[in-house]
Amino acid sequence: MPKEGFVTSITRQSEDFPGWYNDVVLKAELADYSAVKGCMIIRPYGYAIWESMQGELDRHIKATGHSNMYFPLFVPKSLLDKEASHVEGFNPQVAWVTHAGGKKLEEWLAIRPTSEAIIAESVKDWIHSYRDLPMLMNIWNNVVRWEMRTRLFLRTTEFLWQEAHTFHATAEEAADEVRTGLDCYVKVAQDWLAIPVIQGRKTEAEKFPGADYTWCIEAMMRDKKALQAGTSHNLGQNFARAAGIEFLDRDNIRKHAYGTSWGFSTRMVGATIMTHGDDSGLVMPPNAAPVQVVVVPIFRKDEEKAAVAEAIDKFTAALASTPEGKAVRVKVDWREESPGFKYNHWELRGVPFRLEIGPRDVAAGQGMLVKRVDRSKEPVPLMQLAAEMPARLAAYQAELFQRALDFRAANTHNADTFEQLRDGLDGEGGFFMAPWCGDTKCEKQINEEIGATIRCIPFDSPDEKGKCLKCGGESERRVLFARAY
RNA sequence: CGGGGUGUGGCCUAGUUGGUAAGGCGCGUGCUUUGGGAGCACGAGAUCGUGGGUUCGAGUCCCGCCACCCCGACCA
Numbered sequence: 001m002p003k004e005g006f007v008t009s010i011t012r013q014s015e016d017f018p019g020w021y022n023d024v025v026l027k028a029e030l031a032d033y034s035a036v037k038g039c040m041i042i043r044p045y046g047y048a049i050w051e052s053m054q055g056e057l058d059r060h061i062k063a064t065g066h067s068n069m070y071f072p073l074f075v076p077k078s079l080l081d082k083e084a085s086h087v088e089g090f091n092p093q094v095a096w097v098t099h100a101g102g103k104k105l106e107e108w109l110a111i112r113p114t115s116e117a118i119i120a121e122s123v124k125d126w127i128h129s130y131r132d133l134p135m136l137m138n139i140w141n142n143v144v145r146w147e148m149r150t151r152l153f154l155r156t157t158e159f160l161w162q163e164a165h166t167f168h169a170t171a172e173e174a175a176d177e178v179r180t181g182l183d184c185y186v187k188v189a190q191d192w193l194a195i196p197v198i199q200g201r202k203t204e205a206e207k208f209p210g211a212d213y214t215w216c217i218e219a220m221m222r223d224k225k226a227l228q229a230g231t232s233h234n235l236g237q238n239f240a241r242a243a244g245i246e247f248l249d250r251d252n253i254r255k256h257a258y259g260t261s262w263g264f265s266t267r268m269v270g271a272t273i274m275t276h277g278d279d280s281g282l283v284m285p286p287n288a289a290p291v292q293v294v295v296v297p298i299f300r301k302d303e304e305k306a307a308v309a310e311a312i313d314k315f316t317a318a319l320a321s322t323p324e325g326k327a328v329r330v331k332v333d334w335r336e337e338s339p340g341f342k343y344n345h346w347e348l349r350g351v352p353f354r355l356e357i358g359p360r361d362v363a364a365g366q367g368m369l370v371k372r373v374d375r376s377k378e379p380v381p382l383m384q385l386a387a388e389m390p391a392r393l394a395a396y397q398a399e400l401f402q403r404a405l406d407f408r409a410a411n412t413h414n415a416d417t418f419e420q421l422r423d424g425l426d427g428e429g430g431f432f433m434a435p436w437c438g439d440t441k442c443e444k445q446i447n448e449e450i451g452a453t454i455r456c457i458p459f460d461s462p463d464e465k466g467k468c469l470k471c472g473g474e475s476e477r478r479v480l481f482a483r484a485y
Numbered sequence: 486c487g488g489g490g491u492g493u494g495g496c497c498u499a500g501u502u503g504g505u506a507a508g509g510c511g512c513g514u515g516c517u518u519u520g521g522g523a524g525c526a527c528g529a530g531a532u533c534g535u536g537g538g539u540u541c542g543a544g545u546c547c548c549g550c551c552a553c554c555c556c557g558a559c560c561a
Contacts, residue, residue: 009497016555018555019555022554033553037552037553089561090561092559092560093560093561113561114561143561145560145561147559147560148486148558148559148560149557149558149559149560155560155561206561208561209561214561228561231561263561265561267561296520297519298519298520299519300518300519336519337519337522337523338518338519338521338522338523339519339520339521339522340519340520340521340522340523341519341521341522341523342521342522343520343521343522344521344522345522347521356520358519358520359520360520361520368520451557
């Protein structure tokens, strides 16, 4: 029997979820703390996961007509100050450069907390005519938002993300664009990361500072808390007015352009961990898994090693003989460690399938296939497996999504009274669909009293007359309450 | 910003009434091993978070500071 190894040194989810999360991030070598408070180092395996979702999102962004470009890290104070609600919303979180070149700066420079302000200032010189619109831009960069309390991937002072910024001739086009952005996020979250999301609109209190309205996707983590997984904002003409972005329309009238912006960050690495992971570590969705199949050779003597190597070579060659098979990310672990060590090593990293091949398997022309998500073991003839691998990965991906969907469904409830909401959150937890009058005062009171926020007003929430949890006023439909990250 | 906690090789920890730092993991080398975190041997690795104070002598006692973690508050 194995002694207590470091698998058991991962805090159990049921004991302490944040502790579990931290253990997994650090021990799976996704990230580490750095010399800078609140800032993290993303290590190769964590960065590979980010690159996977980044690549997929980038494909969607380009497919919908957006071009990548780059804007400066610094935003002059005067520019940030132009849009009133924007500056008010972000000021507490902005880091400023006040000195440079050994001198005090005449004008402070903000380290961008987001780029609306500097982009608006820049594009006003590029937009003159309705023919210049729409202008569809996307930027992959880092931003800095000073945080009191940080958590690896979920909330760090500096983080990586994508921010799309678009300008349009009409309000309708801008509204369509908000949908386009959100659709990109829904696809990446659900189809790539197997994270089911609820789409909806943020309340006035929760919307982006400077936006007319904000749409979002919200996901449920395995501790039943909510995580905002992406936001898409309709900026209306707010920034265009502040920066003076005007164009001559086809009716020969000067108009302010309509703007949108939408963002998706490294927080989604954390979402992936907390949606699928278990007490042995990560459980990666195959699409986003840096390694999809790990082969663990087992042998004692040199002859056995040679025979096992030959079988593995045949398997990988057979796999690579079709385009779909060639695309499978296989890793053969020849390190001089014991098989048991490797099992745990790759389970911690969430590799979907492990293929054990030892002398007994070679004799039978098979391999022992182990599924990470449920640890089920199945002997499979190697040539058959090579042919089936792409389909098995696809099935695994679908299974993870369904599992997450079932989990969310099992933990989503209606609450009709304040007491039901409170007791539900304090008890089993989860998502609660509850009537709300639409008043920010009620929303804030509920937040102060029980720590729950309105995550969104879901698009698929049906019309249903009710009485607001807090004030008893008229409610048109239920909204999503939860405790959130 | 409030409350709590922790700082000792890379990691986890021990360190007695104050006496000159110990163990485990990991790391390196060698041999034996390999179907769920292998064993033995040898070896490298620490100005004990930091600054002061008390003392013949401080990891240990006193004061200040810093950092990090947890829980709140706040937060895209």
